Amino acid sequence: MIKMLSGNEAVARGMWEAGVAVASAYPGTPSTEILENYALFPNVYAEWAPNEKVAVDVAIGAAYAGRRGMAVMKHVGLNVAADSFMYASMTGQEGGLVIVTADDPAMHSSQNEQDNRTFAKFGRVPCLEPSDSQEAKDMVGTAFELSERFDTPVLLRLTTRICHSASAVNLGERTVTTMEPKPFPRNPAKYVMVPGNAVMRHPIIEQRIRDIAAYAETFPYNRVEPGSRKLGIITCGVAYQYAREVFPKASILRLGMTWPLPEKKIRKFAKSVDRLIVIEELDPFIEEAVRLMGISVEGKSIFPITGEFDPRVVRESSIKSGLLPQSAHVPLLDLETGPLPGRPPVLCSGCPHRPTFYILNKLKVPVNGDIGCYTLALVPPLSAIHTCGCMGAGIGVAHGAAKAGSPEHHVAVIGDSTFFHTGIPALVNVVYNCSPVTTIILDNRITGMTGHQDNPGTGRTLLGQETVRVELEPLVRALGVRHVQSVAGYDVKAIEKALKEYIKLGEPSVLIVVEPCALLPDVRKLWMPLEVLAEKCNGCTLCFRIGCPAILKSEELDEKTQRPKALIDASMCTGCEVCAQICPRDAIPFRPVKVEAGES
Amino acid sequence: MKEPINFLLAGVGGQGTILASDVLVNVGLAVGFQAKQAEVHGMSQRGGSVTSHVRWGKFVYSPLIGAGEVDVLLAFEKLEALRCINAMRPDALALINMQEIEPLTAISGDQTYPSDDALRKIFAQFSSKVEYINGEEIAGSLGNLKVANVVLLGALSALLERGGQAGVGISPEVWLKVITERVPAKHVELNRKAFQAGREAGRISQE
Numbered sequence: 001m002i003k004m005l006s007g008n009e010a011v012a013r014g015m016w017e018a019g020v021a022v023a024s025a026y027p028g029t030p031s032t033e034i035l036e037n038y039a040l041f042p043n044v045y046a047e048w049a050p051n052e053k054v055a056v057d058v059a060i061g062a063a064y065a066g067r068r069g070m071a072v073m074k075h076v077g078l079n080v081a082a083d084s085f086m087y088a089s090m091t092g093q094e095g096g097l098v099i100v101t102a103d104d105p106a107m108h109s110s111q112n113e114q115d116n117r118t119f120a121k122f123g124r125v126p127c128l129e130p131s132d133s134q135e136a137k138d139m140v141g142t143a144f145e146l147s148e149r150f151d152t153p154v155l156l157r158l159t160t161r162i163c164h165s166a167s168a169v170n171l172g173e174r175t176v177t178t179m180e181p182k183p184f185p186r187n188p189a190k191y192v193m194v195p196g197n198a199v200m201r202h203p204i205i206e207q208r209i210r211d212i213a214a215y216a217e218t219f220p221y222n223r224v225e226p227g228s229r230k231l232g233i234i235t236c237g238v239a240y241q242y243a244r245e246v247f248p249k250a251s252i253l254r255l256g257m258t259w260p261l262p263e264k265k266i267r268k269f270a271k272s273v274d275r276l277i278v279i280e281e282l283d284p285f286i287e288e289a290v291r292l293m294g295i296s297v298e299g300k301s302i303f304p305i306t307g308e309f310d311p312r313v314v315r316e317s318s319i320k321s322g323l324l325p326q327s328a329h330v331p332l333l334d335l336e337t338g339p340l341p342g343r344p345p346v347l348c349s350g351c352p353h354r355p356t357f358y359i360l361n362k363l364k365v366p367v368n369g370d371i372g373c374y375t376l377a378l379v380p381p382l383s384a385i386h387t388c389g390c391m392g393a394g395i396g397v398a399h400g401a402a403k404a405g406s407p408e409h410h411v412a413v414i415g416d417s418t419f420f421h422t423g424i425p426a427l428v429n430v431v432y433n434c435s436p437v438t439t440i441i442l443d444n445r446i447t448g449m450t451g452h453q454d455n456p457g458t459g460r461t462l463l464g465q466e467t468v469r470v471e472l473e474p475l476v477r478a479l480g481v482r483h484v485q486s487v488a489g490y491d492v493k494a495i496e497k498a499l500k501e502y503i504k505l506g507e508p509s510v511l512i513v514v515e516p517c518a519l520l521p522d523v524r525k526l527w528m529p530l531e532v533l534a535e536k537c538n539g540c541t542l543c544f545r546i547g548c549p550a551i552l553k554s555e556e557l558d559e560k561t562q563r564p565k566a567l568i569d570a571s572m573c574t575g576c577e578v579c580a581q582i583c584p585r586d587a588i589p590f591r592p593v594k595v596e597a598g599e600s
Numbered sequence: 601m602k603e604p605i606n607f608l609l610a611g612v613g614g615q616g617t618i619l620a621s622d623v624l625v626n627v628g629l630a631v632g633f634q635a636k637q638a639e640v641h642g643m644s645q646r647g648g649s650v651t652s653h654v655r656w657g658k659f660v661y662s663p664l665i666g667a668g669e670v671d672v673l674l675a676f677e678k679l680e681a682l683r684c685i686n687a688m689r690p691d692a693l694a695l696i697n698m699q700e701i702e703p704l705t706a707i708s709g710d711q712t713y714p715s716d717d718a719l720r721k722i723f724a725q726f727s728s729k730v731e732y733i734n735g736e737e738i739a740g741s742l743g744n745l746k747v748a749n750v751v752l753l754g755a756l757s758a759l760l761e762r763g764g765q766a767g768v769g770i771s772p773e774v775w776l777k778v779i780t781e782r783v784p785a786k787h788v789e790l791n792r793k794a795f796q797a798g799r800e801a802g803r804i805s806q807e
Contacts, residue, residue, distance in 0.1 A: 004626050004635070108640055132636075132663075165638040165663035166625055238663070245661040312666030330668040332686050333726050338718070340682055341711035343612065343703040345648040544707075549647055552707050 005169045007162040010133040011072075011100065012037035013169070014140030016044065019176035020070045021095070022062035023047070024055035026421065027450040028074030029109040030163035031102035035072055036453070039462050048453055048462045051391070051421040052077035056084040056099060060153075063093035064191065066182030068144055075103040075116050076390060080422065082119070085153065089123040090201045091191050092151035092208075094182060096144035102158045105281045106308035109449075111371070111390060113306065115282035120155045120259040124209040127155045127259040128221070129237040133167045135221070135256065141175065142221070150212050152205075157258070159281065161238040161308060213260035221256020224269055231323065232273025234266065234286055234297075242314040243279045246324075261289050270295045277302060277323070281309050347376050349550035350527070350574025352489030352515030353442050356413070358546050358578070359496045360384040365411050365503060366401070368394040370423070372415035373448045381545045385413070392422025395430060395439055402435040409503040412439045416472065417447040417455040424479070430508045431480040438502040438509045441472055444489070445516040452520065476510045483507065489515025492581045518574045528591050529573035530580060532566045536587035539563030543579040543588070551579060603633075604657025605768065606665040610684045611676030612701050613650050616749030619782060620674065621652035623753055626778045628656035631770055638663035647703075649680055656768075674756055676735075676749065677701050678719055691727050695756050695802075697735040697748065731759060731802070738797050747787075747794035750779060754798020772799060 005013065011034045015023060023046040025035040039046040049055035052073040062069030071081065078085060078101050088097060101119070104110040120127035128143050130136040136158065143154040189197050216222060231250040235243040236258050243252060253269045255261070270276050270290075278287040278299035287299030302321040304313065318324040347354055357377035360367050361384040369375055369385035370393060378385035387397055398410035414423045419441050430437050447453040454460045459469035476484050483505060487494040495513065502509040516523050532554070539558035543551050543566050554567035566587070568579075580588040607624060611617040621637050628635030633656040640651055653665045667687045673694040675681030681696045688694070698716070706713045723730040733755050735748035753775065761769045776795060783791045 002629075004622075004629055004637070161638060161663060164640070165636060166622075167636045167660075167663065168629055168634070241661040241663065310664040310666050311662045312668065315666065330666065332668045333688060333690065335685050335722055335725060337682050337685060337722060338714070339711065340679060341703050341706040341713060343647070343649045343679070343705070345613075346704050348647065547704065549704050549707070552702065 001171045002168050003171055004166050005133045005137070006033065006164060006166045007130070007133050007136040007158055008033035008164070009037050010137035010169050011140055011156075011158070012041070013171065014137035015070060016041040017137070017172050017174050018141040018144050019068060019174060021045065021067035022058060023070045023072065024049045024058035025072035026050070026052045026055055026077055027447055027453040028077050028102070029450055030104060030160040031072050031074045031077075031100065031158070032450045032453065033163070034100065034102075035462060046462050048447075048455060050456055052081040053084050056081040056088065059097060059099065060084060060088050060093065063095045063097035065184055066094040068096040068098075068176070069093075070098045070100065072100040073102070074110065075101055075114055076110060076112065077101070078116055078119055079114075080391065085119065085125075086123050087193055088153045089125050089205055090193055090198060092205075093147075093153070094185055096147040097153040098140065098143045098147060098156055099153055100156045100158065102160070102163050103282070104160050106160070108160055111388070113282060115285060116155070116157055117258050117285045118283065120157075121285075123153075123155075124205045125153050125155050125259075126150075126209075126212050126257060127157050128256060129157050129258050130162055130256070131237055131240040131254065132162070133165070133169045136162060137169050137172070139221070139256070144176075146212075150208055150215075152208055152212070157237070159237055159308075165238075209260055213263065216257050216260055216262040217264050219257050219262070221254075222262050222265060223254055223256075224265075225252040225254065227251040229273050230275065232269055232276045233279055234269070234276070234290065235279040236286065237281065239279045239281050239309055239314075242309050242311050245311050246314045246318065255286065258286060261286065263293055266290055266293065267295065270297070279303060279309075279314060282306075344379060345376055346379065346549055347373065347382070347547065348518060349548050349569075349572040350518035350576040352444055352513070352518060352576070353377065354382070354546055354548065354576075355490060355492045355495055355578050356440060356442065356513050357382040357384040358582070359492065359499055360411060360413075362496070363499060363503065366406070366408050368398040368401070368410060368412045370394040370412075370414040370418045371449070372418050372442070374413060374415060374442050379547070381547045391418055392426055395423055395426035395437065398437045398439075399426070399430050399433070399435045402437050403433075410437050411499075411503070412437055414439065414441055415448065416441060416443040416445070416457045417453075419472070420456045420470065424475075427476070427481070427508075427510070428479055434507060436506050436508065438499070438505075438511065441476075441510065441512045442489075443472055443512055443514045445514075446520060448517050452517070472512050476512070481508050481510045483509035484512070486512040486514050489513045490576050490578055492578060518576065523574075526575075527573075528575035529568065529570040530575050530577065530588055530591070531568050531570070533587045533589065534565055536585050537565040538585060539565050540584065542582055542584060546578055546582065548579060550574075602671065604655045604660050605671050606669050607654040607656075607672045607674060608665060608670040608684055608687055609652040609654065609674045609676070610680040611650050612680060613647055615650070615676045615699075616746065617650050617652055617676055620676075620749045620753055621654050623775070623778050623782060624654045626782075627770060627775055628654065630774050630778060633657055634660040636660045636663040649683065651684070672756075672760070674752060676752065678716070679703070679713060682714055682719060682722065685722060688726065691729065693729040693759060694723060694727060695731050695733060695752065695759055696723070697752055698732055699736055699748070731755070733798075733801055735798070738801060739794060742790060742793055742797060744790060747791055750791045750794040751798035751801070753779070754795035754800075755802030756798075757795070758799045758802030772796075
């Protein structure tokens with residue numbers, strides 16, 4: 001049966017066909033839909049872990065127990081999980097272990113565009129790279145076979161363009177029915193990495209990667225597509241598609257395994273062509289390895305090291321370097337549109353994070369942010385995020401700045417899911433080493449940015465089962481924070497009062513702002529748009545300062561001020577009443593009846 | 601027909617571009633093409649621009665269309681249509697939904713939303729095959745604004761039937777089968793009507 005699948009859907013299907021016993025992940029674009037789709041298959045086990053390191057340990061545990069384990073993450077997730085990834089390479093495992101990394105060239109939704117093939121080389125682990133959805137599905141099974149045959153974790157590297165592109169997939173059968181658990185191994189020489197054992201393991205994994213390199217020579221996804229001898233292209237992943245499209249006549253060596261490399265095959269291919277180039281996104285990973293073999297090759301001297309490729313990037317770079325004639329150039333219309341208003345992502349109308357940032361902006365404190373929807377409060381008019389590096393970073397950064405004598409009171413802002421991810425140890429540090437940092441946990445009862453995934457605070461698992469809800473306030477108190485309180489996310493005055501008090505304290509404080517995401521289905525049911533009483537509005541513009549996309553400028557001007565009055569777009573307004581609270585002229589009436597989320 | 605045909609869908613998060621591109625790529629597959637689709641989401645669900653690429657052909661390698669190679673533009677919103685203009689080939693076909701979703705940069709900032717006149721003028725500069733449609737109005741007359749995306753697909757199906765660079769005739773039944781498979785059972789009839797209404801609008805605009 002043929003079905004149109006995205007790369008992520010295809011990986012999920014491949015996991016099902018390959019009989020993955022335990023799959024664990026932390027959501028992260030572009031990888032999130034893999035586990036969401038896998039969880040839909042019957043009788044599978046899949047879970048959201050609080051972070052990627054835990055996810056990899058979980059997959060390792062399953063593989064130690066003799067069954068197939070898989071961990072899935074976006075590229076930067078592997079930074080978090082690197083420690084576990086590295087020891088897994090040292091020990092190997094009993095059942096198959098596959099780790100999926102979804103890299104994000106062009107940083108569509110990431111803080112960097114690191115090339116995770118380097119992790120494969122670093123960890124002496126093979127790396128597989130599919131070029132379309134069919135291969136994304138098939139390579140899951142291949143990765144497990146490789147893992148079990150060579151007693152190694154396998155890195156399956158995807159990129160955004162593989163994850164979020166759809167192409168036809170010929171579905172297969174479920175070939176490996178779930179294996180019975182084996183007795184857990186008692187093999188300390190292999191599984192207890194004390195120095196004495198680790199010393200013995202290191203040469204083994206060095207030999208293992210040499211063995212895999214020998215196998216790579218016949219690996220079916222490393223294939224030569226013969227063509228003209230004038231130009232030979234080594235390529236991998238989605239870049240293969242661009243190479244095929246732009247150079248239909250060239251000879252191509254498509255590598256499905258990008259670490260370790262099949263040296264003999266590469267040498268033979270290089271000899272068969274007059275000019276050898278590598279077309280790969282991001283780092284010159286293959287190019288440098290080929291050059292180390294003493295083979296003359298070009299790559300990043302022609303194609304960019306940053307961003308994502310497409311046929312145009314490949315074609316125009318090739319024209320510039322003389323690989324293609326000027327006649328290959330595709331002209332652009334180059335029409336002048338004048339400046340077009342941008343449409344940057346913004347905090348949604350009714351976003352429960354908005355009041356907190358409105359107040360932070362008013363208080364003019366430095367805000368150390370984190371990864372999540374709330375990072376969008378960096379843009380005007382809220383302009384209340386001053387740093388954001390990676391998951392869990394904000395609290396530590398605020399503490400460091402405070403310890404360095406930063407003259408202002410630092411506020412760290414972190415979401416509920418991000419707090420569970422890596423925020424907790426950082427808050428422990430604030431308490432242990434005592435800094436006057438105020439941490440705001442924005443608890444919107446969901447993992448928002450990646451599209452509403454459950455987390456340890458939601459009381460529900462990825463498989464839809466009810467579970468224990470980790471309560472934030474008792475947890476924070478247990479860490480030793482003495483000043484803790486929870487406030488409702490839409491209560492502008494309560495947030496202001498609490499923060500004004502906390503930023504004067506000389507010791508750690510935590511404000512938990514609780515309000516479910518306005519886009520959650522149960523919350524949507526309670527939406528009730530507000531309106532502006534034009535006769536009361538005098539165009540003071542205060543409500544524009546909360547940056548709500550539902551508040552528009554009316555065409556009607558106030559007679560005195562000659563400024564536009566406010567107008568509420570009823571199709572977008574959720575009725576959160578934040579604007580109603582800050583309007584100094586009561587021009588925006590509150591809802592007639594107050595309804596709380598959950599009661600309808 | 602020219603192949604592969606490159607479709608660019610452009611809109612704003614929440615407008616139903618993803619369903620529309622899913623339908624489009626599957627229609628391509630259903631009539632025997634190799635078909636690929638690529639979309640950019642991630643942060644776009646927070647009110648940002650959304651684009652989706654769909655390609656049909658005997659062989660389709662890249663899932664992305666290079667700038668300057670778009671044969672058919674399906675724009676769900678006027679400003680997003682303008683944003684795509686330099687991705688188009690000369691004389692490309694464009695179907696533009698006349699919806700206006702003002703971005704925050706125009707509401708509270710100092711930028712101005714372009715006028716309809718400017719939009720029409722600039723599209724007329726490079727193509728004689730530009731059609732404007734009011735998908736919301738048609739969807740509203742059917743009682744559900746959300747089916748505007750299917751109205752647009754209906755109009756697109758009619759426009760594709762005419763000759764020229766991207767001309768390809770596909771039976772409406774193929775479209776309807778693909779659409780029906782992708783919408784909840786209780787909305788099948790509504791979507792069928794939306795598609796037909798869109799086709800009608802697409803036909804009339806050509807006369």
